[in-house]
Amino acid sequence: MASAVLWRRGAAWLRSCRGNRREPPGVPRGRGCAGSRDVVPTCERYAVRRLPFARLEERDVAAFERLMPGRVVSAEEEVKPFNVDWLKSVRGCSQLVLKPQTTAEVSQVLRYCYERNLAVNPQGGNTGLVGGSVPVFDEIILSTALMNQVISFDKVSGILVCQAGCVLERLNEYLEEQGFIMPLDLGAKGSCHIGGNVATNAGGLRLLRYGSLRGTVLGLEVVLADGSALDCLMSLRKDNTGYDLKQLFIGSEGTLGVITAVSILCPQKPKAVNVAFLGCPSFAKVLETFTTCRAMLGEILSAYEFMDEKCMELVERHLKLSSPVADSPFYVLIETSGSNSTHDEEKLNNFLEQAMASGMVLWSLRERITEALTHEGYVYKYDISLPVAKLYNLVTDMRARLGQSAKNVVGYGHLGDGNLHLNITAESYSHSLLDAIEPFVYEWTARCSGSISAEHGLGFKKKQFIQYSKPREAVVLMQQFKAMLDPKGILNPYKTLPSAPERSTC
Amino acid sequence: MASAVLWRRGAAWLRSCRGNRREPPGVPRGRGCAGSRDVVPTCERYAVRRLPFARLEERDVAAFERLMPGRVVSAEEEVKPFNVDWLKSVRGCSQLVLKPQTTAEVSQVLRYCYERNLAVNPQGGNTGLVGGSVPVFDEIILSTALMNQVISFDKVSGILVCQAGCVLERLNEYLEEQGFIMPLDLGAKGSCHIGGNVATNAGGLRLLRYGSLRGTVLGLEVVLADGSALDCLMSLRKDNTGYDLKQLFIGSEGTLGVITAVSILCPQKPKAVNVAFLGCPSFAKVLETFTTCRAMLGEILSAYEFMDEKCMELVERHLKLSSPVADSPFYVLIETSGSNSTHDEEKLNNFLEQAMASGMVLWSLRERITEALTHEGYVYKYDISLPVAKLYNLVTDMRARLGQSAKNVVGYGHLGDGNLHLNITAESYSHSLLDAIEPFVYEWTARCSGSISAEHGLGFKKKQFIQYSKPREAVVLMQQFKAMLDPKGILNPYKTLPSAPERSTC
Known part of the structure; x- marks a missing residue:
């Protein structure tokens, strides 16, 4: 298997690789992200x-x-x-x-x-x-910086209860000492707080394997706008007594209440982690490989990422990394995490043998695309969820639409989660290029029933685009919840929801 | 390994065993469940x-x-x-x-x-x-009986979209033909509807492995009390655009809206299923074994059930099943589901060797306890979530409390989910025995921050006990949600929530 590249290492190696996985800064309209001047209010x-x-x-x-x-x-x-x-x-x-x-x-x-x-x-x-x-x-x-205490951890159930200001990485280190890990991992883990993770329903790198916070968060303690505390800090896997109020606060970006403590189910630390890279001749093959991969790797598959050749070109050009195999239109990164290294390696080898037999070529490096992109000038970044079968069509359509006006139109992302990172680069910021991209990108996403924000939330910058992903009735209902829980609107105003019922935008 | 009992069979065998796993009828106050007379209104x-x-x-x-x-x-x-x-x-x-x-x-x-x-x-x-x-x-x-159409199934993502009236077992059969399964399984699967499963947040037999419906349900279509349709029928693994409204309808038992369609993430059908039974000398050993088991079986562990010796006595007495090994105070059933039979068997064997070495004895049969119980006369049934370490204390305490007034006080259940089935039998119904059990059982559960309804919901019969598991502020908030979404209260009245703010009961 001369063209196969396969790493088998402990989780520690993987973590060190992930330290720089953080997406590079998105670019606000009108200025580059790297500017050291004072930010305009x-x-x-x-x-x-x-x-x-x-x-x-x-x-x-x-x-x-x-x-x-x-x-x-x-x-x-x-x-x-x-x-x-x-x-x-x-x-x-x-x-x-x-x-x-x-x-x-x-x-x-x-x-x-x-x-x-x-x-x-x-x-x-x-x-x-x-x-x-x-x-x-x-x-x-x-x-929440000073609310950083672990309240309890139960090794039998794997349930951690802690204050909202605990830093994700600190929690993970605490758990690793006891043979567990946090069910989520992010590039920002060194500074992000678990309360903020829950408030934004953070996705990140372990979602394919351990599911979203909506399943792993078992309980929350929340303080409402008027100061009353709501204790839903259960530490039970199953509890069907009334409506699940905590869900409303997960992903509400601090607009409905302040999360002060979290109860979360933590998985066992995997004993074996393997990573492999493959080249694919088409996006259809990327999808076909995903299906084969899930069938053969099953329960140990923990990441399935893809990137296109444009991404690779940028990585080669700017980071001086060279491809160990012939160029391919698409590349795939596969990670497995399991409890038995011999079994996991065997599964991955079986899969790779079949993948090779069907004409795919192994290859390397997804990690540093974002870094390479920042060398290209101005980057327009989009974080989109789409049905996986249509995932790459947005890149193709955008490339055709923009033609020579964009320097690069590239696509990569968490294919296993249906999450595309669409990046468009140009020498410098241009309002006309932005107008060519938006609202086209949102309209395209809406037509495919996708989400205009897969994991980053709406915050201040995207709240005016919510109607591209949610019907008007849903937005009105959200506004009613906001009005009920925070009648004066004092909690994180100007965020997440349009301030008044929007006229239809899509 | 003379005293080891280990089955390795296909999923088909397991399904046939599960056909009669349904819990036997709970017993309403005042009459037996088996009565063929007309039910009192x-x-x-x-x-x-x-x-x-x-x-x-x-x-x-x-x-x-x-x-x-x-x-x-x-x-x-x-x-x-x-x-x-x-x-x-x-x-x-x-x-x-x-x-x-x-x-x-x-x-x-x-x-x-x-x-x-x-x-x-x-x-x-x-x-x-x-x-x-x-x-x-x-x-x-x-x-919803005639709303039984599959709308779509995407083999790449594993996402099924269907009408609410689809029968769970039909959906599972449909998926199995394509190499997938539903992420939940219940004894009632032959007749329950997926819409009802979602409305009650059904737990069931696959929760330990695939998580709760709060993670696997990706979208819902709901009709609100006033007839307006709310389309949250997304088919995306990740979508952070505003509040996750669908969560409010999951587990709301039809009191906030009528679920008309469901989008759900379905796992690959496991290729290998193994089952083993073990005897343990104490409940502490049951817990210790659970920890070992999770570490050694990891990602393939799909069920960890326990039962006490009283359960076994009843199974032996009424069903003429005999124990292949010496009696033990506790027994454990372990199921694994994985993608590679050789790997899974090896993992299970490794685990069993270690389990044997530490003094545990293998044994058999959890399936028919509920059936055996119905032979004992009148059965008082409780479905409780508790921190696993305290799970069996409720049985011990209840046994001590009831003394000779109860014929049997037995405990079994889904230990992997922290879910105890407490069953108390007597020759016939007695109001004084009931008074000795309730509210003691609810007060005990509340003291341990448990849930008085792990998976069955509150419905009509348990709604007056909600305050044992939820603080008053949470109940008031639930009532506000109900009033907002169904101001006239026409949807499933008299269910789930106390009709007026309750005075404290615990």
């Missing part, structure tokens, strides 16, 4: 109007100081990093960061803000990609 | 007051006949089976069954009923165990 760049919340006064700061002495941040320089997102694409003008340590303190803060009609921006690790984690105007930032 | 047996809904008139029947000619059932004998639950424990007095074929027809029916203030009881296969699937008074029965 959101309220200046975007046509957004401040809602009539109260304005922060000295007496408010004093009241918070009494509530949590020494954990009230108001010095401008100290507040600054909490106002700007990780992409440096949006910037709020908050004057105050609060760092509660307990649920009771979060309750007290929200009760106070609710009575005073002060808007609040809940913030975890501030690693969101759609502008959901920083203020738009002067919302008070409620940081 | 619910409104006579229970202290329940009819709400001021309109009463059915001739003109209503005529209107429905115009909507769906020939699919309106009003003859008393034909309506009768729709009024009585599978356990023959509750009985409604409905005069009308409607059998729509399309979502549009469901919309028209509900719009009509909403305007007329007529109460509606949505009904799938009528296999519920808590009185949620039949009317309490004269609610119109809206049956």
Whole structure:
């Protein structure tokens, strides 16, 4: 099997590879992501109007100081990093960061803000990609940074209960010592908080194997807008007593309540991890291989990623990596995670033998596409869910549509999850190119019943596009839930939902 | 390995064993389940007051006949089976069954009923165990029996879209022909509808392996109380655009909307299925074995069930089955499902060798405990979720509490899911024995943060006990959701939620 490339290593190696898997910054309209200049305030760049919340006064700061002495941040320089997102694409003008340590303190803060009609921006690790984690105007930032305690871990059931501000990577390290892992993994794991992960229903790298947070999160503790605490922090795999309220808070991006604690089911740490790369002559073959792969690898398949030849060209050009085999139109990365290394290697070898027999060629490297893309100038990034059979058609159609006006139109992503990363590069930002891409990309996605945000959420930047993925009745119902749970609208305003019932956009 | 009992067979054998796995009937207060006499109407047996809904008139029947000619059932004998639950424990007095074929027809029916203030009881296969699937008074029965079409199945993604009235077993057969299975399996699969499964968030036999419906259901189409259709029928693994509304309908037992279509992620059909039975000297050993088992069997473990010696005694006495090994205080059933029979058998053998070395004894038969129990007279049945470490303490405590007043107090269940089936038998029904059991069993469960209904839901019979598993704030919020989505309360009234904010009961 001369052209086969197959790695078999421990989970530790894999983790180190994943350290730089984080998607590179998306690009806000009008400026590059790498700019070191001060970020233009959101309220200046975007046509957004401040809602009539109260304005922060000295007496408010004093009241918070009494509530949590020494954990009230108001010095401008100290507040600054909490106002700007990780992409440096949006910037709020908050004057105050609060760092509660307990649920009771979060309750007290929200009760106070609710009575005073002060808007609040809940913030975890501030690693969101759609502008959901920083203020738009002067919302008070409620940081979970000091709510970082593990409450309990049960080795028999694998159930972890912890505060919302625990950093994902710290939790995973804690669990690994006991033979378990977190059911999710992200490039941002070194700084993202589990509460933020749950609030944004983070997808990430383990979804194909362990499923979404909607299945693994067993319970939540949430503080509502008026300060009342809602205890749904069950640690049970099965509980059919009434409506599952916690689900409403998963993925609601801090607009319905502040998550203060999480109960989550953690899988055993896999004993064997293998990775392989393959070349495929067509996207149809990528799909066919996925089907074969699932049948032969079954329960140990933990990732099935794909990329096109354009991605490979960029990786070769900018990162000086060379292909060990002849060029192919498409490439696939396969990862397995199992409990028995001999069994897993045998399964993967059997699969590869069959894959080779049917004309596919092994090859390498998916990891650094995003890095290579940033060398190409300006990058327009889209994160789309589509039925897998149609997944690549969007890239082909976009390429045909844009012709010479784009430098590159490339596609890659988590095929196993039906998640495409569509990237378009040009020498520099151009409003006319953007107009050629949008709303075409959203309309195309809507026609295929896809999702315009697979895993990043809507936040501030995409909320006006929700109607491309959700019918009007659903949006109206969401607005009713928001109005019921947060009648004054103080929680993470200007995010997730259009502020008034939208006229149809698609 | 003389005392080892290990089966290795195809899935077909396993299915045939599972045909009689259905829990035997629970016993309503005051009468045995096996009675062939007419069931006492619910409104006579229970202290329940009819709400001021309109009463059915001739003109209503005529209107429905115009909507769906020939699919309106009003003859008393034909309506009768729709009024009585599978356990023959509750009985409604409905005069009308409607059998729509399309979502549009469901919309028209509900719009009509909403305007007329007529109460509606949505009904799938009528296999519920808590009185949620039949009317309490004269609610119109809206049956999904004729909504039984598969809409689509995508072999690449494994996503099935179908109408709500599809019978679970038919769906599984349809999928098996294409190398897939449904992610859930129940004893009632021959008659239960997938819409009813989703509406009750059914657990069943595959939960340990494939997770709950909250992760596998990808989309729902729902008709709300006022007749408006809500299309959340996405077929995407990832979609973070706004609140996940479908979750609210999963497990809401038909009280928030009528599910008309389901999109669900289906796993590959396992190629190898193995079953083994073990004896354990203590419940602590059952737990220790579970930990070892998960580590060694990992991804192929699909069931971990336990039973105590009392269960075995009953099986031996009533079913003339004999134990192939010496008696043990506890027994464990382990099932594996994987993609490679050689690998799976090897894993199981490795595990069994280690299990034997640490002093456990293999043994057989969990399947027929429930059948044996019905030979003992009157059975009080409870379906409880608990932290696994405390799971058996409830049985021990109950046994000590009841002493000679109970004939048997036995425990068994899905330990892998933290789900205990507690069964208490006596010669005949006794109100004083019931008073000794309840509310003690609920109070005990609440003290351990357990759930008083692991998988059966609350329905009509358990709704007054919800506060043992949910805090008052959560119940109030559920009532607000109900009021928002169904302001007239016409959908499955008298079910799931207490009708007014409850005074604290625990």
